Amino acid sequence: MPRDDANKSADDNAVLRDRQTGSVAEGVRNLHPVYLDRALNAEAWDVDGNRFIDFIGGIGVLTVGHRNPLVMERVAKQCERFTHSCFNALPHEPYVAVTDWLATNCPIEGPAKSMLTNSGAEAMENALKLARAFTGRTGVIAFDGAFHGRTLATLALTGKTKPYKTGLGPLPGPVWHLPYPCPETGVSVGDAMAAIDKLFAVSADPASVGAIVIEPVQGEGGFRACDAAFLVELRRLCDENGMVLIADEIQSGFGRTGKMFAIEHAGVAPDILVMGKGIGGGFPLAAITGAKDVMDALAPGGLGGTYSGNPVACAAATGVFDVLEDENILSRAKQLGEKYATHIAWLRDLPGGQVIGNMRGIGAMRAFEMIADDGKPSPKRLQSLLQLARASGLLLMPSGEHANVVRLLAPLTIPFDQVDEAFAIIAKLLPKVAQVTE
Numbered sequence: 001m002p003r004d005d006a007n008k009s010a011d012d013n014a015v016l017r018d019r020q021t022g023s024v025a026e027g028v029r030n031l032h033p034v035y036l037d038r039a040l041n042a043e044a045w046d047v048d049g050n051r052f053i054d055f056i057g058g059i060g061v062l063t064v065g066h067r068n069p070l071v072m073e074r075v076a077k078q079c080e081r082f083t084h085s086c087f088n089a090l091p092h093e094p095y096v097a098v099t100d101w102l103a104t105n106c107p108i109e110g111p112a113k114s115m116l117t118n119s120g121a122e123a124m125e126n127a128l129k130l131a132r133a134f135t136g137r138t139g140v141i142a143f144d145g146a147f148h149g150r151t152l153a154t155l156a157l158t159g160k161t162k163p164y165k166t167g168l169g170p171l172p173g174p175v176w177h178l179p180y181p182c183p184e185t186g187v188s189v190g191d192a193m194a195a196i197d198k199l200f201a202v203s204a205d206p207a208s209v210g211a212i213v214i215e216p217v218q219g220e221g222g223f224r225a226c227d228a229a230f231l232v233e234l235r236r237l238c239d240e241n242g243m244v245l246i247a248d249e250i251q252s253g254f255g256r257t258g259k260m261f262a263i264e265h266a267g268v269a270p271d272i273l274v275m276g277k278g279i280g281g282g283f284p285l286a287a288i289t290g291a292k293d294v295m296d297a298l299a300p301g302g303l304g305g306t307y308s309g310n311p312v313a314c315a316a317a318t319g320v321f322d323v324l325e326d327e328n329i330l331s332r333a334k335q336l337g338e339k340y341a342t343h344i345a346w347l348r349d350l351p352g353g354q355v356i357g358n359m360r361g362i363g364a365m366r367a368f369e370m371i372a373d374d375g376k377p378s379p380k381r382l383q384s385l386l387q388l389a390r391a392s393g394l395l396l397m398p399s400g401e402h403a404n405v406v407r408l409l410a411p412l413t414i415p416f417d418q419v420d421e422a423f424a425i426i427a428k429l430l431p432k433v434a435q436v437t438e
């Protein structure tokens, strides 16, 4: 897309940074100090006219790209009819179009029902409410390294203290965090099951635990894919003890791993599937879909919200669903994942390639570690790569408990030549990044 000065924002990056310092709360941190001007598919331009390949994709939201044409068409059509009604007051078809799609496409055993929300955290909050109402129990098991949101109850589930929980005091509970079995933690399924047994023996009667909440692939935690056998064990445990299994697929859902939902790799059906990000194609929408009995556990009026399931966001979601199918995005995610894997292996053999550690993830939900010369995590080398890459026209994003994992969250619709271009940028920067020491 050529630069178009007529559409350029009035202020440049430096002026906007000054304005932000005066009026935006410090807690709202920016990863990159550049202000977005416009974007299309996997390319973005800042207010100074710099062009970037976007490997952040709104943190995994833009699965079908910035301003996907079909999504934009559905949004424009909906805007000509009405933009809001509040579904609790006056229902509308776009909401039902989304819940119909979810009922057919979510891996839930038996008939499935849904509710829509504005954000992932709000969806998680409602999943917890339903689990409490259905089981009559308040206890929740969550996992180390998990991220479930920034509201009070979801923070209680999030398995990382800094920066999220610092200074907040007691959070809603009880929540017990247990080890997450995957290659990166070195925790085996046996170890993880032993931790659950110990919890039940020492601290929590299983009859007090209402839900187990797990990301089948941790997002913020560094693209760690849970051992499939553990998900099968959790399903069994929930069935035997009357607990609700909640899968948080806010980041891993909608094709990112090469299946519509990551838990499908394990052949496990959760009781509640929590979704967000990619569902709305860039418009604020999230959802929970679950087994009918669980979803109907709250009294009429117990679920909802003023903007929840906004018709414009729902219309956008119907566009996303059609693009996923029409453009065979699941198979594209697999191809993209293979391309990432080849490129990551190639980087390691280049000058400076010793800074690239292990690859993580499934399908296009891929990441690579940045390591020091002794093989330990190197958040400094990651930061160096992030800044140098931005200056060279590539936007990257960190993750993981040591903030040394580069997660690749480009739209699944990214042209392959832009993937090649992005990795060529990284390749060129490696010798410089290798000079950084911890």
Ligand SMILES: Cc1ncc(COP(=O)(O)O)c(C=O)c1O
Residues within 6 Å of the ligand: 059, 119, 120, 121, 122, 124, 147, 148, 149, 150, 215, 219, 220, 248, 249, 250, 251, 252, 276, 277, 286
């Ligand atoms: C796995 C997971 N759960 C929950 C959330 C919270 O979603 P939101 O930021 O839409 O509230 C996120 C956001 O990054 C996430 O990745």
